[in-house]
Amino acid sequence: MDTKGLALSALIAAMYAVLVAALPMVSFLMWQVRLADSLLMLSTVVGWPAVIGVTVGCFVGNLSAPWGSPGLVLIDAALGSLANLLASYAGYTLAYGRGLKEKLLAAAAEVAIVSAIVGAYLKYLMLWAFGVDLPLALSVLGVVPGSLVAIGLLGTALAVALEKRVRAGDQRHPTPRSPSS
Secondary structure: OOHHHHHHHHHHHHHHHHHHHHOHHHHOOOOOOOHHHHHHHHHHHHOHHHHHHHHHHHHHHHOOOOOOOHHHHHHHHHHHHHHHHHHHHHHHHHHOOOOHHHHHHHHHHHHHHHHHHHHHHHHHHHHHHHOOOOOHHHHHHHHHHHHHHHHHHHHHHHHHHHHHHHHHHHHHOOOOOOOOO
């Protein structure tokens, strides 16, 4: 990855981590609308820097989780990061540089991946941290609405708006042609 990509990854990671840490009341537990997850859809516009950024940002942000045990916090950080890696990579492969239809498909895939992985391990974090034994289906379904809002609605809107801005910037500042062309 070049310097510009590395800087973009760091910026996305920082934004993700700050959103999670600053908004713990909507970033953790079963009924969550993790606003930072809207950044997952950036993989459809900027590619690998976003995939790396949301993965690292999730790990750092999840270190502020309210599980009451360093072991449970590390489980959340590791598995949440894995969910973000897989979801943003799926978004990248399905829709990078493509249109709205592909972005909607990517958003659906990201929602499904995040909901399945986070919902599955959240069942056990709730049991181990608070003694609450939820059915697995309820745990997974508890993550779906927030993911639909964060990734499906906000993330898709962010990706579409950013892509329009990037395209408009490319048209205003075309790449100079070499004298030999």
